[in-house]
Amino acid sequence: MRHLIPEFEKMKERFPAGFEESLVLPCLHRIQADRGFVADEDIVALCEYLKVPRIQVEEVLSYYTMLRREGIGKTHLQVCRNIACSMRGAEGVIEHACKRLGVKPGATTADGKFTLSTVECLGSCGTAPVVMVNDAYHENITLETLDRIIDGVVEERAVEIKK
């Protein structure tokens, strides 16, 4: 984590003075983007850097669903299964993804290429069903587009501008 401190210092500039504790979440985001997850040594270094108690960092890590303590597959497929997506075929999408990848939601494929997760509302109900592929939303997903994602054909964001 220590190599990220110059970046953290830059981040601090826009915060009001005395907001060190507020940096817990943004720093954890950055660490996770760097390593793929948050390791024990990151927690120790972050506590030291921000001068916050370890319990605070652990609490944040265990509460927020986007933060991870362990690595996952190279491509993270997160399928929304909340109301609007379910009404537009999310259940079929989840079933198809499980079949194609041979894993259940929450698991990683044996070759480490994919992790499949189900998530609650992603705020993309008008273009349901939606799948997050790593950081990017892929909207109006069909079983065909899901196959293309899995086959590695679609790598860029599917819908950049929505008119």
Added chain:
Amino acid sequence: MPGRQLIMNFEVTPTSHTFADYKARGGYETLGKALAMAPADITKEVTASGLLGHGGAAFPVGRKWGVMKPNPGEIHYLCANADEGEPGTFKDRWILEHAPHLLVESMLITSYALGVRHAFVYIRGEFDLPYRRIQAAIDEAYAAGLLGKPVPGSDFTLDIVVYRGAGSYVCGEASGLITSIEGRKPYPRNRPPRLTVKGLFQKPTVINNVESLANITGIIRMGAEEFRKVGTAKSPGTQLISISGHIAKPGVYEVEYGYSWAKFLDEDCGGMLHGAKMKCVVPGGISTKVLTRAEIENLTLSHESVNPAGSGLGSGGMIVIAEGTCMVRLLQVLLRFYHHESCGQCTPCREGMGWMHRIIDRILAGEGLPEDIDRLYAISHANDGTTICGMGDAAGFATVGILNKFRDEFEYFIANKRSKMDGRLECPA
């Protein structure tokens, strides 16, 4: 077009979200006008406009600001709530993606009015493009000298930080949002004291929804009197409605208050998906009670029309549900969500959501008991008003709303161990 438009009043192009395009549309001109006014006069104008909050509770924005009573030399904060997580709602995302500078200009004006030196945009962590767009807009505003140093021609300075959440529904609740910015898990706080008295790090803080803030520039530009000419007397202006579910043309629509609900669905949104018949509609996010087609037939999209029908426009997250949809399975999706998102601080919500989730799972597994329906009612009522934030109540509203209107489907499922509606959530072609 469902009435006049105040926010979606420009053509979306690949560059319409940029500083240059916003400026060409007359952007940041209102900021100059605002900075020539006395801060208190801006609050007066916003109060006179009758603008209602767009986060869900429709609390008058001017009244919230009025509580803050800015004292020179004291620290005040402003937070734009962009933690859009109410299922069915995706309208703030439109503003963040397509009109981020409208939000930045509005935050500048609001901060000037309220004596704010540092403002925050709290955005949900999953939002990728909206985050990049609002961060890029703020960076452009810094580069143009509008943020980070005195705005040209004045001594007013503002910094805006975009703060990313990390996957939590409760962060959309104002006090949970603040606790999250303080670097903790987002436990909501008891009121009083109000957040406008003791908010972020115990300093007076105004938290407004993105869409509420986005209206500020327009109100100052046209004046409260002109703004009130749009919409109805009790619901001035417009509301962004994000519509999804079994509807032909889902998406975000700006609707002038007072527009016919039936006309909006049948004409503007292209009617039902695959020509299905409409069973019911969730008006404004899943925490508002469902209304049947018959109930909305003569209503208009305004608070004074929808509230007496026992529901509300809430966050504008409208979900249309077709005939043939299984309401037992639909409620299971909702209760699973509430159980997953309960932060665990208050016992009635933490335990109650789990109980309700397990009961509905049991019914779906064909092991429901006749008294389970009354149990769901009892737990909903026990949550009502007994938790620190409104999530406990919201889950209860949603549950009671569905049980009241579709009790027969639950009774059928328990008695016959199968759905009365062949268990579908989708609408067949």
